[in-house]
Amino acid sequence: MSMTTPCHDRSLSRLRAVESESLRKFFFTPTKDTPMRIRLLASALLSVALCFATLPVQGGSFSSSSASETLKFTPEQIIQFAKQVEKTLAGKGAHVAILARMGRPAAELPEGMHFTHVAFAVYSEITAADGRKLPGYAIYNLYQQNDHPEISSLVQDFPVDFFSGVAVMEAGIIIPSPELQQRLLEVINSPTYVALHDPHYSLIANPYTLGKQNCTEHTLDVLNAAIYQTSDIGKIKANEKAFFEAQTVNVSPLKLILGSVFSAEVSTSDQPGKPVTATFETIGKYLQKYDAGSEMLILTPQP
Amino acid sequence: MKSNHALFILLVLTSSAFAETHSGQASSNAVQSGSHASASAGHSIAASGQVTSAVSAIPLAIGGLVSGTAGAVSSQAARGSANAATAPIGTPLDITDETITVMPPNEALKKPAPVPAKSDKAI
Numbered sequence: 001m002s003m004t005t006p007c008h009d010r011s012l013s014r015l016r017a018v019e020s021e022s023l024r025k026f027f028f029t030p031t032k033d034t035p036m037r038i039r040l041l042a043s044a045l046l047s048v049a050l051c052f053a054t055l056p057v058q059g060g061s062f063s064s065s066s067a068s069e070t071l072k073f074t075p076e077q078i079i080q081f082a083k084q085v086e087k088t089l090a091g092k093g094a095h096v097a098i099l100a101r102m103g104r105p106a107a108e109l110p111e112g113m114h115f116t117h118v119a120f121a122v123y124s125e126i127t128a129a130d131g132r133k134l135p136g137y138a139i140y141n142l143y144q145q146n147d148h149p150e151i152s153s154l155v156q157d158f159p160v161d162f163f164s165g166v167a168v169m170e171a172g173i174i175i176p177s178p179e180l181q182q183r184l185l186e187v188i189n190s191p192t193y194v195a196l197h198d199p200h201y202s203l204i205a206n207p208y209t210l211g212k213q214n215c216t217e218h219t220l221d222v223l224n225a226a227i228y229q230t231s232d233i234g235k236i237k238a239n240e241k242a243f244f245e246a247q248t249v250n251v252s253p254l255k256l257i258l259g260s261v262f263s264a265e266v267s268t269s270d271q272p273g274k275p276v277t278a279t280f281e282t283i284g285k286y287l288q289k290y291d292a293g294s295e296m297l298i299l300t301p302q303p
Numbered sequence: 304m305k306s307n308h309a310l311f312i313l314l315v316l317t318s319s320a321f322a323e324t325h326s327g328q329a330s331s332n333a334v335q336s337g338s339h340a341s342a343s344a345g346h347s348i349a350a351s352g353q354v355t356s357a358v359s360a361i362p363l364a365i366g367g368l369v370s371g372t373a374g375a376v377s378s379q380a381a382r383g384s385a386n387a388a389t390a391p392i393g394t395p396l397d398i399t400d401e402t403i404t405v406m407p408p409n410e411a412l413k414k415p416a417p418v419p420a421k422s423d424k425a426i
Contacts, residue, residue, distance in 0.1 A: 075351035079402045093393040124360040134399040158403045178392035224414035
């Protein structure tokens with residue numbers, strides 16, 4: 001079983017950990033020894049934490065892929081949809097594509113965000129457990145670590161794993177131009193792909209700065225490393241500031257502050273001003289504007 | 304005492320504001336953490352018996368060059384894969400009908416240590 005968690009949507013469970021029985025008894029069982037004002041304050045803080053736990057802000061690049069999530073669809077549905085996505089990519093002759101999933105329902109996400117996890121789908125020679133060589137797509141992800149959600153790892157899996165924990169059976173796909181696909185393959189096959197990974201994770205990582213990263217920022221950095229044929233992160237960030245339009249995080253400042261207090265994977269330390277983050281949608285707009293020949297599509301299950 | 308009441312009211316009001324979501328209700332599809340899930344999605348998929356476990360995956364480059372992430376060259380490319388690798392980008396590709404998934408730990412424990420591949424010259 002994977003020890004990693006999707007790039008975003010599992011954060012809520014951490015706040016719910018606050019709901020331990022010992023805390024309930026302490027806060028809600030009056031005793032003569034505990035001053036009432038302290039209990040009042042503690043109860044209010046607990047209420048805040050519990051309410052915050054229901055917020056969509058944890059949706060993260062709101063991205064999340066988790067091998068540890070409970071299935072919301074049957075294995076057959078997931079298998080069928082994953083294969084449909086693969087066949088669509090293969091039918092278009094895509095050697096590299098950007099793939100996105102919905103780890104949370106759209107209604108639970110902040111404005112401007114729809115997909116919660118982004119990764120690269122790469123046409124590959126897959127070696128099965130019995131030694132057979134099979135052609136298909138491998139998925140290159142950035143996942144949070146289960147026990148340390150503020151830390152991420154680069155993890156490879158496959159379409160059925162990628163879609164196993166989705167909340168909505170819908171895939172976002174960006175197929176770059178042939179030239180960009182060629183350059184992306186070179187980057188993904190080079191040390192640059194790993195070198196561009198910063199394991200210090202934030203749900204709402206700012207794509208213009210260094211210090212925190214989420215799956216969408218890593219994807220964007222790899223894209224620009226390919227576009228500009230460079231591994232120089234300074235050059236990559238300069239070009240992103242000049243040409244990439246990030247998504248404003250439409251969540252109240254108070255919620256973000258409390259989020260950074262209660263959740264290890266929410267940070268505003270890389271946000272000098274109003275928080276912004278990269279999303280599948282903003283990456284799609286970026287490539288549609290600057291990568292002639294790129295294609296963006298949404299897939300839902302065939303009837 | 305007044306300041307304590309004021310603080311309490313502020314915190315309660317703040318927590319009420321947190322309840323405002325786009326859907327107007329708390330998520331009913333709570334994503335469970337790995338440590339709390341009674342059954343992982345990965346296990347459920349694998350247990351369905353409809354998947355094939357993978358040991359590794361190497362990107363098939365364009366132009367006939369088959370290379371691994373560390374630069375090693377695969378000399379055992381499937382015939383279909385090799386043909387696809389030489390086709391221009393945009394040409395429909397062959398993919399297996401089998402569903403590939405990551406190898407679960409119990410299967411990985413049955414595998415011997417991999418033998419380092421000999422590096423071949425690029426085609």
